[in-house]
Amino acid sequence: MQRKAYVPGAAVLLAALLAGCTGSSDGGDTPPDSKPGDSTTSAAAARPGKYRTLPEPCGAIDQDSLDVLLPGIEGITDERQREKAYAGEATLTYDTDRKVGCRWKVESADATDHLLVDFERVVSYDGGVSDDSRAATVYGTQEEAADLPEPSGAQASGSSDDSPSDGSSSADSPSEDSGSGDEETPSGSAEGAGGGDAVSPSGSAGESGTPAALQPRTLDGLGDEAFLDDELSASGSTARRRTVTVVFRTSNVIVTIRYEEQPARVGVVPDSEEMQDRARNLAEDLAESLNS
Numbered sequence: 001m002q003r004k005a006y007v008p009g010a011a012v013l014l015a016a017l018l019a020g021c022t023g024s025s026d027g028g029d030t031p032p033d034s035k036p037g038d039s040t041t042s043a044a045a046a047r048p049g050k051y052r053t054l055p056e057p058c059g060a061i062d063q064d065s066l067d068v069l070l071p072g073i074e075g076i077t078d079e080r081q082r083e084k085a086y087a088g089e090a091t092l093t094y095d096t097d098r099k100v101g102c103r104w105k106v107e108s109a110d111a112t113d114h115l116l117v118d119f120e121r122v123v124s125y126d127g128g129v130s131d132d133s134r135a136a137t138v139y140g141t142q143e144e145a146a147d148l149p150e151p152s153g154a155q156a157s158g159s160s161d162d163s164p165s166d167g168s169s170s171a172d173s174p175s176e177d178s179g180s181g182d183e184e185t186p187s188g189s190a191e192g193a194g195g196g197d198a199v200s201p202s203g204s205a206g207e208s209g210t211p212a213a214l215q216p217r218t219l220d221g222l223g224d225e226a227f228l229d230d231e232l233s234a235s236g237s238t239a240r241r242r243t244v245t246v247v248f249r250t251s252n253v254i255v256t257i258r259y260e261e262q263p264a265r266v267g268v269v270p271d272s273e274e275m276q277d278r279a280r281n282l283a284e285d286l287a288e289s290l291n292s
Contacts, residue, residue: 049131049252072108
């Protein structure tokens, strides 16, 4: 008889527990502060980037391209040294899934050329930020650090190389306006005031700076976003070194190309347009190979 006295209490307790479970289940399905769209939007925004691996950097550039970028390489008579020059040297890295690079250096009687190619695969560790978004932020920091000048006159962003300035835009180019007689002096003549600006290896008149149409700028049609920088070292006791840098982003990979040339003779200035064209052509080839 005493055991029967506990049965109704147990039944009441069981009923209460079942009711509580049912109530919490209903509340979990539709919490008062829930925003059904949030989880879907977050999942879409935080999707992984397109690239999961990186190319082998020293094999990313074909021999024909290296012949153009490093003119002295074909003149290396020692076969082993020439093969070593073509092979390049991998840069130090601690995670080849995230960052790889390769550098080349070739000396010739006319100049010493350096080439560095760097690939960085950006991964976001924030569940609410996609790899692409994180890569865009990293790229933006690099572009900001380059401190690109504002486009002026008819110079269009990223299109100056593809559409050279015509008569209507020549007035916007200080290098063509100021002292045009001096700037367009035949390459064989010497100038007293500009003695440091001698003939460049390509045969064009050397310049103390970069023409307006070739100023550092953003580039269109290269990856998702890109920019080009062009620096000429200050004149001094050594030949002036020009450094052209092209950086572009495609999805979650950022590619950096740094191309340098230092002539063997003081007074010779590397040709800006020629070096920019070479660097841009290489960037376009790398972007195409990444997307293939």
